[in-house]
Amino acid sequence: MARLLASFVFIVLVACGVPEDAKKPDIPGLEQEILALGDFVSREEAARVARISYEYSLQLRSEYQVSDPPLIHNTKVNQGLRSRGLCWHWADDLESRLRAENLQTLSLHRAIANTDNLRIEHSTVILSERGEPMQSGVVLDPWRYGGYLFWAPMVEDTRYNWKPRSQVFRDRRN
Template identity: 55%
Template structure:
């Protein structure tokens, strides 16, 4: 069991150190176009604004989180108190909060978690942007943690690296598991 865990840690570390996907052209415009493709009623100005903010706010968070290392090394620094923030759920929470401030009429934000039921992999959180009223499964993943502060994005259906589950579902499952381990109150 320990060997399997060590092997999983080595693989996760190597994956975290992998180079980011190659950039070509104007990435902000490519993301805006992808968001626009979410539906014919998406406001082009909102799609452009969401893409600009996703990239600029990621760059701002890189500075605030003091990112200088690959994600798993940075995670260790956060967990030891040597960095303020920068775990995947911090990125997801902050990106979601910032984009929600825009009060988009045609877009909405979601949160998702992957690997929650896999004992050999670390949970991973992300933010997802979708057409207003659609589920996260029709949205675009916004994941700045994956490449240590370089924004990864993809339609959720094309992000084969992770099996995303709505955050609410994962948290509800965890609450039910915790309730199952509680002993009945015998107070008086």
């Protein structure tokens, strides 16, 4: 039984590891993805948001004292060993930082996944062209790889079924 438990823990920890390519910032790639959101997206804003998203995620990694995969770090936060670093902390902080930029051609959305199943809930920020729905946007997820920014078009992020945070909160009240 102990051997089975040890094997399970090993598999979980390996599965939580950060892919090597995620550790290499791709600011130009994110900038191009942001520009592809629509014809009215400012080149300057796309470049600024791409740079800030990567740099601020790494800054938060340092501030949160992340030294483990996200689920292990969550455990440390929940045990009081770290003060911040749950997914919603990352999302709140990244959203606040990007809102401080007073974006004119881009909109920020908050989303939550796994609200209706046994998996752990997850929160993130989604960026879209101003006025467009989050479904047409790009997921900016600094938690997923422990401060190494994950990004992808929302429709391609099949790991999570994102819902607008406001809808999730409304559903919980009912």
